[in-house]
Amino acid sequence: MAKDLNKVLLIGRLGTDPEMRYTASGSPVTTFRVAVSRHWKDGSGDPREETEWFSIVTWNKLAEICHQYLSKNARVYLEGRLQTRSWEDQQTGQTRYKTEVVANDMIMLDGRRDAPSASGELTPPFGSAEPQRTEPILPNFDDDLIPPLDIGDEDIPF
Template sequence: MMNKVILIGRLTRDPELRYTPSGAPVAGFSLAVDRQFTNRQGERETDFINIVVWQKLAETCANHLSKGRLVAVDGRLQIRSYDDNQGIRRTIAEVVANEVKFLDRPKESQQGVPPKGSSIAEGESFGSEISFNEEEIPF
């Protein structure tokens, strides 16, 4: 079996960094991804996909990414359920990222930002699966 997702798109908001009760960093952001085809009015359609990143990758994304940045995300699709504030059971689809690459440079020059097309944590591997308890997810 295979569960692999590769996306290229722009962040619709700044990454939100949080920590689980056990102290594991986790960040979330949304990616706007254009579809290859257009609708009947000749307009491109866009999907807005939730992305979740863990551990050092989460901290790196939170520190160096912002709304509008172009990134490539390699990860897996995850479907999970949770109870909202009113006690209603909700289901959400999100991509858990194994790797995130910057595909552009920030508008303002920032030191420490990896060059275009490089891995955000160059020299470090984020390809391994990270185990976690879904109840620890803070959002």
């Protein structure tokens, strides 16, 4: 049976500066809104644009990083999940709902210098002489130490 999936990937721009608060237990939580635009051409070939606004919530270390390094109009990549919360409106007594993206990963796409990634590693400053790695660093294994496998076609299960 297939598992359920709740995953959101967004690239957009902050519409507000992030706001950080602390829960009663002292955990930092940062909220902000992100605009994501979609571009296309209509039937007559005219360019069209539609913008969706998403409410974003980050917690703990990621909340601190977002609060410290993001600002209005910053371009970001966010990964997270959708969550809907509810509360009772004190003025009307009605139940209110809000759907938010609870982000668990963030990458600053503007390349802000000396800013940590969500993992806490510093990004190199602009114009850094050190090239960016695009491949993971793999350990150097000596192939001579690994004995060859003696497998025939009859040993393969398919």
